[in-house]
Amino acid sequence: MNRDHDTGDGVNGAGPLAGIRVIELGQYISGPYAAKLLADLGADVVKVESPDGDPMRRWEGRGAMSPQFAAYNRGKRAASLDLKSDEGLAALRELAGEADVLIENFRPGVADRLGFGPDALRELNPSIITCSITGFGPDGPYAARPAYDTVISAVGAMYSQVVPADTLRPLGPAFSDLLSGLSASQAILAALHARGRRPGGGGEHVEVSMVGSLIDFLTEAASTYLETGQVAGPDSRPRRAQAYACVGSDGKAFVIHMSVPEKFWTGLLDVLERPDLAHDPRFATREARVRNYDGLDAELKAITERMPRQHWLDRLAAHDIPHGPLNTVADLFDDPQIASMGLVEEIEGPDGAPLRVPAPSTVFHVSGRPALRAAPMLGAGDADSLARGATSVAPAHDLAPEGTRA
Template identity: 45%
Template structure:
């Protein structure tokens, strides 16, 4: 069964994460995504750790075709013209002004193909005082306020996976698909603009609501306290997390599960407001109890009492988790030159199946150059 976007062609002029993720999400839905790369090394993500097929590159570039060609060359410009004329979407994550300097600004693109949906991904938007600055994940996290939700002010140290890059790619895909739907209905093709700053702020609306509505400045623990979420280290050094939210029943069941039903009547913890205000005290009490037994004991105990909980899995443990295995969340992609690699499946199913998802390994640099040139009626020597 073809994917829901089968028949749509996407030209991707992007590197690193935001644009490539956008293209991959569309490719996972069945779109034909042609990635244009600089022949001198290609996408910089290719060479992380050496070589041209890094784990970072493979994370964001499956199900695509790679064309290695310079857009400053005559052949490269002619190819892009041909592709734009016959495509539905163009994605680029250059700094503002680069597309114009290449000769493919908005007006030129509209003239070549009035039905083309152009998606521009920038760090801070196409205008404004920061628009010409370079931007990466840590920059967008810091400027948006997200880093303030994680950093210890006494010992600031950035940590964790990419967030701003990933959510920006997801919002860009969301905008493109909405524009495609509108174009199919009305014939009007829109220009879609997404920037990392806006996308990161949109991804965390609660801290802004806390401040504007309640006058509270959220720190790293405000939401955790309000949500009554806890993490505990067990006797074997492994960790668990619980999330009791606002439901009194979960608190009562939790106190039973840890063998302290008396805590329900403790005036510090009898109400949600009290548990929020006395979060640290409750964390200390429960933390001492969880430290008395290994994690498996607590998994069985918390499951018995129907409490929202999870083991805090390491990355290797995720692969072994029974629910992850049931979902078949990972798949194997095979490349004729690079061999097999493991990849996450698209997290969206249609009719209860992911059988329509393409399963093509990320391309080697320029793997499809000759093929795409032929499709466009060009030859390498043109």
């Protein structure tokens, strides 16, 4: 279809996806993140919410818009619809009839039951690409369960790779939410490309599961187990990659990654001024260092704690050893490399106050991308005006759809 939608405010006038309209029926992270990535590329994204709004709007008691909601929903427009009512469903169908893509992350079967599943939308708009993001896929014993990131990260073995067995606890960030959103955006881009090459330009349905996206991300651990029976844990890859975390005398942490080339090990010995370690049978070969990872880790920590971190960072850089400071989020944007890359931009927030946000170039660089815009306020549009491209409109409708996946 690839129509040049006129949004009336230049929203969709730049970027490689200019002219593509996306309807997002997402809540929380996976669906909204997928749609945000498309908006960053220039798509005109209309976020359809119940009158109560996406629950993430109300996180941390910040009123109409939490910082988490703002992060995952910037650059979009908004409509408030009751998708259980005839009026709300008709309004959604009007939007979908002029859309290129529709994204939803309801539980399996909910969209079909409410009347806007892929088959129903394809009858209305043969060119539309529909994308369903579910926790466990469309069927199977877990398919109907509520799918939160913690559950998927546990079932999909992510926690087993990052949480030591003696400190069992859920761990951030939202791995499966973000990975499934990224997978969905990639699948949608591929479907748009295929539609442009297909005679008649017909659309298709794309299905992405959170657990499947997570398992694909764990390709190394999964493939190793399937081939050898070896079960990876939190220290498996650092041991194999010869990656270490150290702390300077000032309490500041940094990492070293030696990988395979022997030059990094010999260079590290020069940095540490410990040539004797080259003759220690525990560390004489890479295979020995993998076997004796814990012993070498203890040796490195004992040495690095004698001098401040910057001393070690300077010496590691001079010897071309892969390394870096172990930044917190508070450190991140003050890091000289990050600061030099222009990865933070200031935009006007929904209340007119300036907001600093991560720029799309944190993920990709594209030419002619649209200017960043803040996430929309709840009830900022209705379906009729959004379908026509207007952006200054009244709120609409009542009641939230039931059965949605959180």
